Amino acid sequence: MSRRLLATVAVLFLTASCKLPAGDPGGWTADTKGRTGLSKVPATDLGFVRHGNTVDxxxxxxxxxxxxGLRALLPTADCVLALGDYQNGHRAVTANWTGPSTCDRLRLSPAPDRSGSSGDGPPDAVGGWPGGGISADAAxxxxDGTILAAASDGLSAYRNGQRQELARADLSTVGFEGNGSRSLVRGLARTxxxxxIVNADLTTSIGPPPAVLISGNGGRSLRRADLPAGPRSDSRQLLAVLAADGDTVVAIGYGWPRVGxxxxxxxxxxxxxxxxxGLPQHLMLTRLVRAGGQWLAFGAVDRTEAGEQDAPYVLTSADGLxxxxxxxxxxxxxxxxxVTVDQSGTVLVTGVIDDSRPGADDYCGVLWAGDGSAPWQRGELGCSDSPPQAITTLRDGRVLIAGNRDVWLRG
Structure with missing residues (x-):
């Protein structure tokens, strides 16, 4: 299997060997400079400080x-609630992380129970920790601080540790290679x-245009809304990304060279x-944001077949059409x-590349700062088995990046 990243919402990693000391900014050494032909700048030059080995x-x-592992960061009053999963020795179970007001570490909350047979353990153990916290495919x-979550069984709201079931819907399908089930939820937006508006893969046969699920009563019910037919209306349509700004909702389809x-x-x-x-072959769009009076869609072009590193790709629009x-x-x-947009309106984008140094078996993190028009500033976040997977702007304006081991924080 290729060591390329394989998912659209979570960065995927394989086991790695490179380790960075705590407090190291994750800059590049001279022997890696030639990989992309760019001058390597440590992320400290963009204001970020790495806190090593601070994520459970x-x-x-x-x-x-x-x-x-950790896949999404939701800003809370003190720091963040991070959503993801935990491998308990038998299967993946729901996991959440929280941080203190300093936001320089993230701890599993609830923490795994390692007492007796109910605890997490190796495959020969009985049971395994069942996990806990908010389970969501999009949130x-x-x-008002309430967390709205969409999963394969519908919508739920979480506030002060309490869960309220909202609209129920079967948003699942048979899993890959016929194993289990997988969620159809791809995104969530609120005007x-x-x-x-829920982006779910509701089109299950050749022909119909994409559809979304919409609630006008706070999530208590959902109705299907078929979108108008776009290009290639004779083939199966999927929405790659969806986002809202004010009461405007924008979505872009998946595919190439022509999408809706x-x-x-x-x-x-x-x-x-x-x-x-004119979209390039093997393009996968994964994020959509509004910043600086325009819409920006981000993704990457998979260049595995050419034996090259993946290339970031950006689309811009003034009106969303x-x-x-x-x-x-x-x-x-x-x-x-x-992707996140900080309080100044700057777009901050995290990314991952293969570490191609001889003998290396890890990934390297990168940070881009810009507006989609002028040249981007690039900062390096170092190489490890757990480069950045998520970024968010905190309520107080700080920006947090997190992977499965480390956090990077800009005050």
Whole structure:
């Protein structure tokens, strides 16, 4: 199997050997400079400080399989609530992490129970820790602090440790290679008026255009809304990314070289459609944000077949319907893992690349800062088995990056 990253919402890792000392900024050494042809700048030059080995490891063993671990950061009053999973020796179970107000470490909350047969342990143990916390395939923090979560069984709301079931829906399908089941939820957005839009892979046969699920009553019920037909309407349509700004909702389809772009200016009541042409082969869009008066979609072009590193890709749009390639000058190689917009309006993007040094068996993290038009500033986050998987802007304006072992914090 290729050592490339394999998922659209979580950065995937294989076992690694490179370790960085606590407090090391994760800069590059001279022997790696030639890999992308760019001058390597440590992330400290962009204001970030690395706190090494400060994230509770998401497994009972020393190995985390692809797709596991900390995957999303939700800002809370003190720090963040991180969502992901934990390998208990038998299977992946729900796991959450929380941090103190300093936000320089993340601890599993609840912590694994290692007492008796109910604890996590190796495969020959009985049971295994069942996990705990919020289970979600997509989640957002609402203005009142309530966490809205979408999963394969529908919507739920979490506040002060209490879970409230909202609309129920079967958003699952048979798992890969017929094993178990997997969720169809791909994204979640909320408009200023409180309407909720769920991006789920609802199109299960050839022909229909994409559809979303919409709630106009705070998530208590969901209705299906078929989007207008876009390009290639005779083939199966999927939405790659979806986001909201005010009461405007924008979505972009998956594929190449021609995909649909959809916009609703009234919270999902009515939709317009356009097409995006000339997209490169093997493009996967994974994030969509609004910043600086424009929409920016991020992804990467998989260049595995050419034996090259993946290349980041940016699309920009003023209105959410007419799109053009954005600037990638200064980005170099890397696959986008997550995106946030800080309080100044700067877009901060995390990414991961293979470490191609002789004998290396790990990944290297990268950070890009910019606006999608001018050249990007690039900062290096170092190489390890657990480079950055998620980034968010905290309520007090600080920016937090986290992987399965380390956090990077900018005050």
């Amino acid at each position: 490891w998401p497994a009972a063993s020393d190995w985390v399989p692809p797709g596991s 957002i923090v609402q203005p 200023n008026s409180g309407r909720i 772009a959809w916009r609703s200016s009234d919270g999902g009541r009515t939709w317009e459609v356009s097409t995006i042409d 007419t799109w053009k390639p954005g600037g990638t000058t200064g980005m170099g190689a890397g696959r986008v893992s997550d």
